[in-house]
Structure formats: structure tokens, C-alpha cells
Amino acid sequence: MDVAIALVACIVTLPIQCVIAILVYKNLGRPVLFRQARPGKDGKIFMLLKFRSMKPPLPGSPVPADATRLTSFGRALRASSLDELPSLWNVVKGDMSLVGPRPLLPQYLERYTPEQNRRHEVRPGITGLAQVTGRNGIGWDEKFQLDVKYVDSRSLGLDLRILAGTVLKVVQRDGISQPGMATMSEFMGNLTPGGGSSPIEENESNPSST
Template sequence: MNLYAHYVKRIQDFLIALVVSIVLSPVLFTVSVLVKIKLGSPVIFKQKRPGLNNKVFTLYKFRTMTNKKDKNGVLLPDEDRMTSFGEWLRSTSLDELPELFNILNGSLSIVGPRPQLVKDIVFMSKEQRRRHIVRPGLTGLAQVNGRNNINWDEKFEYDLEYIGNITFINDWKIMLKTVLKVFCKEGINTEGLATSEDLGDYLLRLGRITEEEYTAGLEKSKVLINR
């Protein structure tokens, strides 16, 4: 790790997030009110994600789906709980704004490997887990090269490429490209799915793991989440 990655990057992240949070405070307030009216409480969606050195942290987003359940009390599939308002929040990336507070508290960086689900980490190889030797990011190299519309193998390649070359110039290139991607609304979801595909589902679909390995991985992830 170079001087920028060790010291400057964190200071830069904090200052940028602080300024953006203040400037966009009216937007944050307005979106909060709209989410409350259209989707109800809670306004903020919280989810456990693996971060720096595999330490699990709580990621904050604006809620985009309802809590609709079937007659047995089980949550309906994502596509049945997603609303047009929620789709709009995702397409504009406004649902990501609360992650500014993750950047302020140090659990996220502005640029880094995108934090995946806890249940994804149990299916990663040792090499792929190297992505966690740095803080995860609000955006990253994979996000400006396809976001959720590239496969998992490509995501990991971009993540590992990034952690091997963390520089001031590269970070700013990614941040500027991210702004363009947001305006173009590219790669929001995996093609054919309401949301992105989990790693375990991806590996199972391709036959890289068995049903037994998939089930065991999900059980292991529950232990990590409840720690």
C-alpha cells in the first residue's frame, strides 16, 4: 500500500462525504419523506455486509421494497415487492445516499470493491477474499465497467485489479465515471432479474457447487451475520 492508500484516501473520503452530505441534505430529507409516504417504515434499510478484513458492518440505504409476505409469513420474491418508486430510487442511485454516513464512520470508502452480502463471502475463494484487505467502496472499478450487469468472475477481476493499483488519479477517474454512469442509469440490475444475483446462486446455476455445498454455505453465513 502506498502513502495515498494508507493515509490520504481516508481523509479525502471523510471530507468529500461531509461536504456532499451537507450540500445534499435537502435531497436526503425529501427522499426520506417520500420513502415514508410511499413505502412506510423503516425509511432506512439496514443490512450486514463484510468489510475491511472481513469484519461485518451495517450498510445503510433508503428502502426500495415493501415488506409484502405470503400467507405463511414469508417475504415475497424481490420482483413482487419492488415498486415503481423503488425502481426509480435505484435507477437514480438515490437509494445509495445514506451510505455517505458509512463513509463518515469509516466502514466504507468512496472507491473500493463494492461490499457484497455476508452470504456471498462464504462462497468466495481465498484469492477472491483478498478484496477485503481494503475498505469496501460506494463505487468501484467493477461498477464503472458494468455494475450489476457483469458476471461475478468479472467483478472479482476488477476488484483485484483495483486493490493492486490504488492511486489518487485512479480513484478520481472512477468517481467521475461513476457520476456519468449514474446519469446514464447503466447496469442497475442483472439482466433478467429484479435485483443482482447472489454469488451462491451464480455458482449453483453454473454447476460449480452442489446443492449440499450451497445449503452448507447459507448456514455458515447465518452464523457470521449473528456474531
């Protein structure tokens, strides 16, 4: 069902994706797509696809904070969630599902507790229980609790409720970023007391050209 729905969605949204690609090129230049390694089911690494929403760092310079690279166009693209459309191809390829825990960064793998790591027992999703509950407006601990709750209680009915809730969240543009941050702070796990976060943000820090 994931592959069939995603394939149809890819075909239906192809004209929209072409328009967005042109707008990204005009507003942000190349690359149009953001490609980044992410862990999938059982921690297997795949390349996540999204439309780029930030300006690239200057060659040879330190990567600036996301807030300084996020333009008004990028903010609007992220708020609409249209930057996620290329991820449908990840679903078609079998790297992701429509619903599941969001794929995070590979360096987080060694920072999870065994319970948090259970989020990789299923394929990651374009949307998930944590996203319809609070998106980036909730903390890491609550996100991971919701991810594991989804793993333990996943069903077709729950997936349909999450998909419906995702549409509502997108329309409301709720929880797009963590309070006080341009996107979401880095998950530090046990590296800081209480599993806190550092000022480094995780989105589009090391994009690959395509």
C-alpha cells in the same frame, strides 16, 4: 480525503435526503432506511445504510422475490442511485470509502476463493471499478476480477477516474440490474457448478427497522 469529502457531501445533500426520506415514507411506509450487515475491510461486519426501495414482506410470510416487492417508485429511486446517499454516513464513520469493492452479504465470505476474498483487503466503496465497468450488468466472476484488480492498482488517479465514471453511469442509468433479474442474483460460489447463481436475490431480503 474520504471522510472530508463524504462529510461535505452529507451536509450538501441533507435537504435532498430529507425529501427522499419523506417520499420513501409516503410510498413504502416504514422503515425509511434499509440497514443490513455487510463485511468491510478484513471481513469486519458493519451496518450498511441505504434508503429503502422495496416493500417489506408481510410478517410471518416467506420473503417474496425482489421483482414482486420493487415498485415503480423504488425502481426510479434505484435507477437514480439516490438510494445510496445514506451510505455517505458509513464513509464518515470509517466503515467504507468513496471508492472500493461494493460490500456484499456476510454469507458470501465462506463462498469466495482465496483470490476473490482479496477484495476485503481494502475498505468497501460506494462505487468501484466493477460498477463503472458494468455495474449489475456483468457476472460475479468478472466483478470479483475487477475488485481484485482495483486492490492491486488503486491510486488517487484511479479513484478520481472511477468517481467520474460513476457520474456517467448514473446519468446513463446503465447496468442497474442483472439481465432478466430485478436486481442481482445471489452469489453461490462453489455451491453450484461454475459458481452460478440461485433465484434468490440479495438486495433488501432482510431489512432492519430504523
